[in-house]
Amino acid sequence: MKLEVKNITKSFGETNVLKGISFSVESGKALGLLGRNGAGKTTTIRILMDVFHANSGEITLDGKPFEPRKVQIGYLPEERGLYPKRKVLEQMIYLAMLRGVSRKTASANAKRWLERLEVSQYQDRLLETLSKGNQQKVQLASTLVCDPEIVILDEPFSGLDPVNSQILQEVVQEMIRDGKIVIFSSHQMSYVEEFCEDIVIINHGEVVLSGHLDTIKRDFGKDQLVLSALDLSPEEFTDQLQSRLSDIVQITGQTKEDVIVRLNEGVSRRELLAKLSQMEDISIEHFETYKPSLNDIFVARAGE
Numbered sequence: 001m002k003l004e005v006k007n008i009t010k011s012f013g014e015t016n017v018l019k020g021i022s023f024s025v026e027s028g029k030a031l032g033l034l035g036r037n038g039a040g041k042t043t044t045i046r047i048l049m050d051v052f053h054a055n056s057g058e059i060t061l062d063g064k065p066f067e068p069r070k071v072q073i074g075y076l077p078e079e080r081g082l083y084p085k086r087k088v089l090e091q092m093i094y095l096a097m098l099r100g101v102s103r104k105t106a107s108a109n110a111k112r113w114l115e116r117l118e119v120s121q122y123q124d125r126l127l128e129t130l131s132k133g134n135q136q137k138v139q140l141a142s143t144l145v146c147d148p149e150i151v152i153l154d155e156p157f158s159g160l161d162p163v164n165s166q167i168l169q170e171v172v173q174e175m176i177r178d179g180k181i182v183i184f185s186s187h188q189m190s191y192v193e194e195f196c197e198d199i200v201i202i203n204h205g206e207v208v209l210s211g212h213l214d215t216i217k218r219d220f221g222k223d224q225l226v227l228s229a230l231d232l233s234p235e236e237f238t239d240q241l242q243s244r245l246s247d248i249v250q251i252t253g254q255t256k257e258d259v260i261v262r263l264n265e266g267v268s269r270r271e272l273l274a275k276l277s278q279m280e281d282i283s284i285e286h287f288e289t290y291k292p293s294l295n296d297i298f299v300a301r302a303g304e
């Protein structure tokens with residue numbers, strides 16, 4: 001299956017919140033839907049879920065108009081939506097039945113997911129009596145109870161301890177292996193890097209970057225190098241580079257140990273290396289291609 005979002009726009013009153021959002025995601029893959037607070041991620045998801053109508057654009061599934069009610073979708077919204085005063089298992093079965101699953105299957109699926117997420121001991125408790133993390137796991141179990149083909153997870157890791165995060169990571173990996181379409185929205189970039197082959201970054205309602213994460217990283221790191229020099233702090237080395245090599249490199253960043261530079265247009269790595277080795281008072285310790293993290297890319301593309 002292939003889900004395609006094509007040039008979606010949405011306004012609330014005078015405010016254009018989405019200004020032409022496009023992306024696609026296929027079965028067995030996870031797409032990271034990223035953006036700063038207020039960028040338009042939830043609005044996009046709500047349009048996918050048919051909570052809002054787009055002003056223009058279209059959404060297709062395998063080339064045909066997407067009808068969310070005709071496909072099983074598991075949506076874990078950021079603002080969680082279960083009933084605090086109802087029992088865990090009872091409400092999971094109820095919610096699955098609302099989505100057309102038989103009572104027997106709903107009950108079996110609910111028990112299986114509660115077990116898998118290690119919260120089956122709470123199945124007969126009122127939801128509000130569970131800890132925040134355990135409520136979160138019940139939410140996730142409820143998302144999966146209808147055996148969805150499309151899974152949309154909005155900040156699924158918030159409030160989970162490291163052990164529970166690990167369990168959830170395994171579940172997400174399993175869903176990808178099982179051929180689900182996964183849309184994963186999170187501000188926690190390390191999880192996005194873990195699961196998502198492709199990403200789309202939205203900023204002020206526009207896609208500012210999208211594509212295959214490995215390719216994006218390669219392109220972003222292209223022409224950038226990580227350098228350090230023996231017996232010089234990154235600050236001292238930065239000063240040296242700025243005063244002596246500013247015709248061939250620009251400083252783009254600094255870490256605790258290294259300086260990150262970008263080659264000026266037309267300058268090769270070989271040229272830089274030659275210039276550095278001619279500097280007799282400096283011994284180069286570290287010279288390698290810059291490998292940006294998704295966090296670096298996000299800050300560069302979605303930062304003001």
Ligand SMILES: Nc1ncnc2c1ncn2[C@@H]1O[C@H](COP(=O)(O)OP(=O)(O)OP(=O)(O)O)[C@@H](O)[C@H]1O
Nearest residue numbers: 012015017035036037038039040041042043044078
């Ligand atoms: N029902 C609504 N009426 C008016 N404006 C809205 C409505 N829903 C969202 N907005 C506005 O649309 C913009 C995008 O909001 P949205 O919730 O999609 O952002 P987001 O990327 O999900 O942010 P966050 O990371 O904070 O959850 C915001 O400026 C928000 O105020």
